[in-house]
Amino acid sequence: MSLYMLLLYDDPKQWAKISPDEMQKAIEKYRAWRTKPFTKDSNRLGDDAGRVIRSANGKARIVDGPYSETKEVLGGYYTIEAPNYDEAVKLALGHPHLEYGGTIEVRQVWGT
Amino acid sequence: MASDAAPIVEHLFRQQAGRLTARLTRVLGPSYITLAEDAVQEAMIRALRTWPFDGVPVNAAGWLYTVAHRIAIDAVRRDRSFGDKTDAIVAEITASGTVSATGETDVDDRLRDDELRMIFMCCHPEIARDASVALSLKTVGGFSIREIARAFLADEAAIAQRIVRAKRQIRERRLTLDLPTGRVLGERLDAVLDVLYFMFNEGYAAHQGEELIRRDLCMEAIRLGRLIADTTLATPKAHALVALMALLAARFPARVDEAGDLVLLDDQNRALWDEGLIALGFRHFDRSMNGDEVSAFHAQAAIAATQARALTPEMLDWALILEFYDQLAAIDPSPVVALNRAVAVAKARGAADGLAAVERLGRDPKLRHYHLLMAVRGQLLAELGRTAEAARSYEAALECEGVSEPERRFLRRRCEAVTTRGE
Numbered sequence: 171m172s173l174y175m176l177l178l179y180d181d182p183k184q185w186a187k188i189s190p191d192e193m194q195k196a197i198e199k200y201r202a203w204r205t206k207p208f209t210k211d212s213n214r215l216g217d218d219a220g221r222v223i224r225s226a227n228g229k230a231r232i233v234d235g236p237y238s239e240t241k242e243v244l245g246g247y248y249t250i251e252a253p254n255y256d257e258a259v260k261l262a263l264g265h266p267h268l269e270y271g272g273t274i275e276v277r278q279v280w281g282t
Numbered sequence: 283m284a285s286d287a288a289p290i291v292e293h294l295f296r297q298q299a300g301r302l303t304a305r306l307t308r309v310l311g312p313s314y315i316t317l318a319e320d321a322v323q324e325a326m327i328r329a330l331r332t333w334p335f336d337g338v339p340v341n342a343a344g345w346l347y348t349v350a351h352r353i354a355i356d357a358v359r360r361d362r363s364f365g366d367k368t369d370a371i372v373a374e375i376t377a378s379g380t381v382s383a384t385g386e387t388d389v390d391d392r393l394r395d396d397e398l399r400m401i402f403m404c405c406h407p408e409i410a411r412d413a414s415v416a417l418s419l420k421t422v423g424g425f426s427i428r429e430i431a432r433a434f435l436a437d438e439a440a441i442a443q444r445i446v447r448a449k450r451q452i453r454e455r456r457l458t459l460d461l462p463t464g465r466v467l468g469e470r471l472d473a474v475l476d477v478l479y480f481m482f483n484e485g486y487a488a489h490q491g492e493e494l495i496r497r498d499l500c501m502e503a504i505r506l507g508r509l510i511a512d513t514t515l516a517t518p519k520a521h522a523l524v525a526l527m528a529l530l531a532a533r534f535p536a537r538v539d540e541a542g543d544l545v546l547l548d549d550q551n552r553a554l555w556d557e558g559l560i561a562l563g564f565r566h567f568d569r570s571m572n573g574d575e576v577s578a579f580h581a582q583a584a585i586a587a588t589q590a591r592a593l594t595p596e597m598l599d600w601a602l603i604l605e606f607y608d609q610l611a612a613i614d615p616s617p618v619v620a621l622n623r624a625v626a627v628a629k630a631r632g633a634a635d636g637l638a639a640v641e642r643l644g645r646d647p648k649l650r651h652y653h654l655l656m657a658v659r660g661q662l663l664a665e666l667g668r669t670a671e672a673a674r675s676y677e678a679a680l681e682c683e684g685v686s687e688p689e690r691r692f693l694r695r696r697c698e699a700v701t702t703r704g705e
Contacts, residue, residue: 185331186323187426191295191426197290197338214334246335
């Protein structure tokens with residue numbers, strides 16, 4: 171078994187089109203993922219823009235996060251357990267995030 | 283504190299959306315409905331982005347309440363149109379958002395009161411009815427434009443347009459959330475009841491559109507009706523409307539078969555009728571009897587109640603139903619009522635009398651292309667053994683405009699049945 175990280179990106183604005191009832195249903199679907207047997211860890215990231223530290227010519231430069239420039243932001247992540255990439259992707263395909271237009275990046279945790 | 287186990291109360295978001303929008307609109311003033319709506323939506327989006335990871339707060343409604351108020355405060359501070367009133371409004375929202383732990387019931391009463399005022403404003407007679415319905419569903423009912431469009435089989439842009447129009451009318455005519463008194467109250471209440479009846483019918487009518495969302499629409503009309511019926515504002519007419527809606531909505535589970543085809547009243551499995559709604563209907567039906575007024579809602583509720591009392595179609599007292607239709611036709615001389623009355627005539631006195639009533643109606647050129655009239659005519663002709671004419675009548679019904687897909691299938695089946703029997 172290896173560990174995989176599912177990085178969830180979404181455009182917060184996309185939710186504006188969804189009705190309160192649909193939002194509630196979405197929450198229930200997402201919630202179910204916290205307690206899936208293969209879910210080892212899950213966390214959300216703050217809704218603020220965050221900071222990005224870039225270095226150029228040996229000098230670190232701190233800028234505000236990519237919030238306003240790019241549409242999609244990294245909103246949260248899960249660590250899941252799966253035998254291989256194919257299985258990890260298959261599990262991720264069942265995540266409700268995709269129903270609501272989000273993006274999921276699947277990455278193996280090296281050495282697991 | 284967060285809970286992982288229990289699911290969120292059904293329709294909590296939809297209900298809270300309406301209540302919170304009403305609450306914030308009350309504080310901000312009716313010209314800021316959109317700001318209120320946006321704040322509530324933003325609070326819900328925050329819930330959506332955090333609860334899946336943090337868990338659902340034990341008091342989910344309270345969380346939404348507090349966060350929506352906080353977002354509204356930020357929005358007011360950013361919005362320059364409040365000018366030097368900004369601080370005062372912010373103070374008011376802050377006060378509204380500060381809920382003492384002991385004051386839970388007060389908050390509930392206050393929210394109900396806000397909601398009630400909001401319905402009265404959305405259903406103001408100065409707003410066109412279709413716009414009133416759309417606005418009520420959106421702001422009080424917590425439906426999205428897409429859901430309303432799906433229920434009405436309308437274009438999303440058209441629904442959005444109606445809502446914009448309604449909001450503009452509220453602004454331009456300076457409509458307020460004040461509850462009227464005296465005679466004006468009666469008129470305003472009647473306008474509200476009309477809108478709710480229309481909302482219910484849109485959901486109940488056998489047109490196309492998604493069954494589930496239309497059922498939600500009917501339940502929302504009932505919920506709003508009860509909201510009024512349970513206050514001192516209630517009139518016997520309000521009770522009659524709730525009775526009528528509840529008794530009809532009780533049939534939802536039996537109205538469509540597994541294939542999605544329409545099941546007529548006579549063929550419905552009454553065991554499937556919703557007992558809770560029937561009981562609710564009868565409770566309000568009893569209360570509608572206080573007073574002398576006999577409204578169209580009373581007559582329709584009486585018909586639905588008579589139908590609900592019959593355990594089998596054979597036990598149905600058609601003579602009594604015909605009496606109620608006579609009353610209804612006297613109050614509301616519309617062709618649809620007249621056609622339903624003709625069906626009652628056929629049931630009470632025989633197909634020949636019924637057909638005579640239908641043919642009288644058919645002389646009205648406007649009704650010659652009304653598919654339900656042709657369908658009833660076909661049915662009665664078939665019962666009289668005039669199968670060839672019956673088939674022609676069904677065919678004519680199929681050629682009319684505005685026939686929904688379930689109705690079309692139903693008419694085709696009838697037409698085939700009568701043709702096979704005739705050969």
